[in-house]
Amino acid sequence: MYKNLLVTLFKWIFFGVMIGFIIGSTTSFLLHTNDFLGETRKDNSWLILFLPLAGLVLGYIYMNLGTSAGTELYKGNNLVIEGVHGKAKILRRLGPIVYLGTFMTVLFGGSTGREGAAIQMGGSVAEAVNTFFKVNVIDTKILLMSGISAGFGAAFGTPITGAIFGMEMVALGKMKYEAIVPCLVSSFVGHYTAEKIWGTEHETFIIQTVPELSLLSFAKVILLAILFGLVSVLYSQLRHGIHKVSEKYTKKNHAVRAFIGGMIIVVLTFIIGTNDYNGRSLDMLEESFSQDVPPFAFLAKLVFTAVTLGTGFVGGEAIPLFFIGATLGNTLYHFIDFPMSFVAAVGMIATFCGGANTPIAAFLLAVEMFDGQGMEFFFVACFTSYLFSGHHGLWPSQMIYEPKSRLFKIANGKTIKDVEQKKKY
Incomplete structure (x- = not known):
């Protein structure tokens, strides 16, 4: 043995x-x-x-x-x-x-x-x-x-x-x-x-101050996490919708899909008048922890990324979700009596969690990225976002071994794609 x-x-x-x-x-x-x-x-x-x-x-x-x-x-x-x-x-x-x-x-x-x-x-x-x-x-x-x-x-x-x-x-x-x-x-x-x-350096995100533990603080974090989870659903649905429509009307001609997607991104870039939402947008992501960013930056990045990846370009979705969550948190900071860097951090982690459907990994990500600061809040935020994002997410092929709640009447063993297409079995 x-x-x-x-x-x-x-x-x-x-x-x-x-x-x-x-x-x-x-x-x-x-x-x-x-x-x-x-x-x-x-x-x-x-x-x-x-x-x-x-x-x-x-x-x-x-x-x-x-x-x-x-x-x-x-x-x-x-x-x-x-x-x-x-x-x-x-x-x-x-x-x-x-x-x-x-x-x-x-x-x-x-x-x-x-x-x-x-x-x-x-x-x-x-x-x-x-x-x-x-x-x-x-x-x-x-x-x-x-x-x-x-x-x-x-x-x-x-x-x-x-x-x-x-x-x-x-x-x-x-x-x-x-x-x-x-x-x-x-x-x-x-x-x-x-x-x-190989000397690779990673971005660092610093939480300046963490709120004191209290029922009111947890209530605010839960409310924020619900919003961030719903925003992750908005992104996922828009991205999948663009993917489906672009495949349908180009008959899965990926060259034509990506060409049209590229044209849309060029037009959007000129309409907005800035390159802040092209590429990885790491500068504004880091700025969202320490200074005000445009109030609708999260929405711009959401649309840019959904069009980019929905029309056939490739890369990753974690950094865009970090950006969407952190900049939305930066905007919401003005309405909630929490430190800016803390709200940005909660937004960054909770939005990623809602999209990836990985609450334990997202919680550990917060612990490792922020040196364990505010881990109680991040634990609650991750599972709240996970629950309220429903059976949606970045990857339609994710298998649902068990629904997130009994309230979701979904058979075990289906995929997110099956749920979103509302197939009857």
Whole structure:
């Protein structure tokens, strides 16, 4: 018995270290390159004019290299989730293609983030390891989850969050605890590889003051979390709606979809008269913790990101959700007697939680990002946002093992896509 335990433990540690090192290195490359491309775009605002052409090229790549034996790489994170559930096969070229697409999106001014590329590269590397070592089907799913963990942990410098995120992302109401060792090892190795070996630096967000614990303070946090959860639903529904409509009217011609999406972003940029909502928008995200930002910045970013990703550009949605939540919190700060940085922080975490449907990972993200400040408030905010966002979210392929509440009359084992389409079974 103990011999089998030690052999299994060694196997998971071996795979976790291997996947973590590779993903930590590739994620570091992703972050450094995104920083360079982001600065290049800021210094050359005219690059936004080429976003439609970039979309045309990106769509062409996905149409010609992104489909094989029923596998559609443009599904992105949804494809990785389906791979964990055994409903799809991850192609090894997923990672390189999504990296190229993310670089193009960031350089030419599409609104996107980073974790999508890191997670999909994690799935790609895990699939390569699966193929090389001829891993069995059950273990293949666990290694895919460890790839997700490594990508998230390295992308945000939050290894504990990354470990849990890999297990929590794929389904609502259930975590596969037998994956804890490879997920934990890969996330920590990925994080320290990116940070210590390759010198990757992550953004820091500082909460200046935390309110005193009181019933009134908790009541305010719950009210805020409800609003942030509903905003995450608004974003998710708009993004999915644009995706569905653009596929319908272009007959899944991804080149045409992205070209039109790029044109819309160019027009919106000129109408608003600023490039603040193009790319990752990290400057305003950081400013929302310390100074006033435009009151409708959250809405602008919501629309820019929904159009960008809904029409076929690629990247991640965590950073845009951070931005939407933090800037909305910055606006609401004027109406609630809470410190600005605290409301921005609650908005950032709760909005992400509502969209990702990962309350435990979101809570741990707050603990790691804010050094444990106000953890009681963040715990309540995360689960409130999770509950009030309903069965909606960023990734329609998420499985619902159990509804969030008995009030939701939903059969176990359905997906968010099934719920949103209101299929009858």
